[in-house]
Amino acid sequence: MAELIIFLSSLIGFTVIGVPVGFAIGLTSLILMFFMGMANPMVLARRMVTGIDSYTLLAIPFFMLAGEIMNKAGIVRDILKFANAIVGRLKGGLAYVNIVGSMLFAGISGSAVADTSALGSLIIPMMEEDGYDKPFASAITSSSAIIGPIIPPSIPMIIFGSIAQVSIARLFLGGAIPGVLVGLSLMGVAYFTSTKRDYPVSDKINLKEFLGVCKKTIWALVLPMIILFGIVGGIFTATEAGAVAVVYGVVISFVVYDLTLEDVPEILRGAALNTGIVMLICATAMALTWYLATAQVPQNLTQFLTSLTESRLVFLFILNVLLFLVGMVIDLTPALFLLVPILLPVSATYGVDPIHFGVIMVANLCVGLTTPPVGTVLYVTTSISKISLEKLVKELLPMYIVLFIVLLLITYVPEIVLWLPSLI
Numbered sequence: 501m502a503e504l505i506i507f508l509s510s511l512i513g514f515t516v517i518g519v520p521v522g523f524a525i526g527l528t529s530l531i532l533m534f535f536m537g538m539a540n541p542m543v544l545a546r547r548m549v550t551g552i553d554s555y556t557l558l559a560i561p562f563f564m565l566a567g568e569i570m571n572k573a574g575i576v577r578d579i580l581k582f583a584n585a586i587v588g589r590l591k592g593g594l595a596y597v598n599i600v601g602s603m604l605f606a607g608i609s610g611s612a613v614a615d616t617s618a619l620g621s622l623i624i625p626m627m628e629e630d631g632y633d634k635p636f637a638s639a640i641t642s643s644s645a646i647i648g649p650i651i652p653p654s655i656p657m658i659i660f661g662s663i664a665q666v667s668i669a670r671l672f673l674g675g676a677i678p679g680v681l682v683g684l685s686l687m688g689v690a691y692f693t694s695t696k697r698d699y700p701v702s703d704k705i706n707l708k709e710f711l712g713v714c715k716k717t718i719w720a721l722v723l724p725m726i727i728l729f730g731i732v733g734g735i736f737t738a739t740e741a742g743a744v745a746v747v748y749g750v751v752i753s754f755v756v757y758d759l760t761l762e763d764v765p766e767i768l769r770g771a772a773l774n775t776g777i778v779m780l781i782c783a784t785a786m787a788l789t790w791y792l793a794t795a796q797v798p799q800n801l802t803q804f805l806t807s808l809t810e811s812r813l814v815f816l817f818i819l820n821v822l823l824f825l826v827g828m829v830i831d832l833t834p835a836l837f838l839l840v841p842i843l844l845p846v847s848a849t850y851g852v853d854p855i856h857f858g859v860i861m862v863a864n865l866c867v868g869l870t871t872p873p874v875g876t877v878l879y880v881t882t883s884i885s886k887i888s889l890e891k892l893v894k895e896l897l898p899m900y901i902v903l904f905i906v907l908l909l910i911t912y913v914p915e916i917v918l919w920l921p922s923l924i
Contacts, residue, residue, distance in 0.1 A: 511528045532791045536795060560658065582721070591701055595640050605648070617880055620645075620880070624641055641881055646903075650859075669731045830868075
């Protein structure tokens with residue numbers, strides 16, 4: 501288990517001192533390479549290249565580009581208008597608009613960070629202007645943003661499916677109900693907080709205004725349905741679905757919205773930057789997991805856990821605690837690349853369905869995006885709202901509680917995850 505200790509101490513150490521995660525993983529790979537007496541840089545380079553030489557991973561740049569196109573076109577603003585038309589008249593209406601907007605935008609971006617930056621920059625000032633406390637507006641934005649990687653289409657689900665070699669269509673369906681449960685649970689928190697603090701309701705809109713909002717927004721809301729039914733129906737793969745999303749996004753952005761050719765360079769630059777960051781993490785993480793597999797870390801961890809307990813329920817509890825701790829210090833994408841090859845064989849020995857395991861893992865690590873010290877979504881939110889991290893985390897406390905309750909439900913009631921996938 502010495503290799504596991506070297507791996508964890510090096511990676512956490514580099515992360516704590518502020519080394520970018522892609523480079524932190526690469527440096528950890530170098531340390532492990534020398535520790536194992538395998539000092540051959542060509543092996544490391546080869547593993548990095550072959551690690552991202554995957555047809556499935558091509559879906560990532562496509563979905564990144566589709567999200568950039570739709571965000572630049574102004575579709576996010578229309579999504580918020582649509583959500584406001586549905587739930588704005590409830591007590592604390594803009595809090596519900598925030599959550600419903602995140603659920604709808606999740607079907608386009610598949611990314612929590614994209615959700616936070618796109619929606620947060622619009623909805624947080626709106627809520628503050630309408631009389632909501634800025635920490636609460638920021639907290640509801642952060643917590644609802646994690647729905648993005650759970651509700652299909654989901655970039656983390658695509659990554660998990662690529663590593664674990666399981667059906668991405670079934671993973672997408674497996675995340676649908678848990679994503680809705682997260683949204684509903686946060687609405688419960690929003691209701692009690694809004695009632696206690698006497699937050700306002702949004703202005704009522706008439707039928708003509710509602711139909712006008714629906715007429716324009718429906719074009720954006722159709723995309724998730726096209727992607728989901730296309731993949732589930734076997735019409736196209738996840739990678740082809742990403743290409744379809746780009747083509748569809750280009751068409752509606754130029755025809756229905758006001759996107760111009762002058763916007764294209766900025767869109768391509770943003771998509772290329774985000775894709776480059778993810779792919780660097782993918783490459784270095786795949787190299788690192790090869791060294792861990794060579795050191796038989798998964799086998800040793802399996803033996804260690806089975807010596808502690810043979811109970812599937814106890815293992816699932818240990819798994820959630822481990823994932824939560826990892827999520828506090830390692831971002832979602834690298835955590836998937838690092839942990840799936842290690843923990844998937846362990847979960848198989850306890851009879852955990854790989855689809856169930858994948859949804860548990862993604863949902864748990866998504867919560868980690870909102871927890872200090874490394875939670876990416878936290879820092880994006882604080883940069884938008886200009887409040888301190890301490891105030892944001894304090895406001896998030898009741899939301900953490902309901903998120904953990906949902907996590908326990910999807911962990912110990914597997915039918916919540918597996919019912920929809922069982923239909924295909």
